[in-house]
Amino acid sequence: MPKEAQSTQQFVEVEEIKDDVVILKNGSLRRLLMVSGINFELKSKEEQDIITYSYQNFLNTLDFSVQIIIHSRKLNIENYLVKLADRQGVENNELLKNQISEYIEFIRSFVELNAVMAKTFFVVVPYDAMSISSGGKKLLGIFGFGKNKTKSSLDQTLNQKIVQLNQRTEQVISGLSQIGLRAVALEGEELVELFYNLYNPESKEKK
16 A cells, blocks of 8 residues: 655644744744845956955854855736736837737747746854753753743743844844845745745746
8 A cells, every 4th residue: 555645744844933933843042034145146246246255254253154155036017018018009109019029929929938036045143952961861850940831930031032033133134244145034924935936846936
């Protein structure tokens, strides 16, 4: 008999999203920043050196690790073509109407022959849960630590971790701004939409 299909959730490390923070199943916390890009190749040699030095200085100021992600996806232009067709439909000037029609065909054929990719840049700021060995847990238990934790005390601990994570996040945003990069921390609904699209790429392409 074939093995029973496992739930997709078993392979997703995210436990929940609370207060704009991604909480992982192991208790670690993450905040996600969406970061603007820089066309490094178009900069002068002097500007490139300044950017490189600023980036190096930014990394040296961090006492925690960060994860940098570049997400590439084929650009969906269907909505753009629909808007052009609507504009063509209300245009009274026949010359402009023909030009819009030719432009639509040009864009459609160009995208069919050349994959146009949209790149999005993210920085993940972590706050990892402290790992305690089984022996350490037993020792803590002997002295009465870690027992009978109430929901309020657990929430207080989580809130303290979130405060520290947010401090790290502000530090990263400030450091990136010194390089000339604008970073914005994603909020609850934005995080849900991001993870849904990441795990359901086909559904996004159909929109």
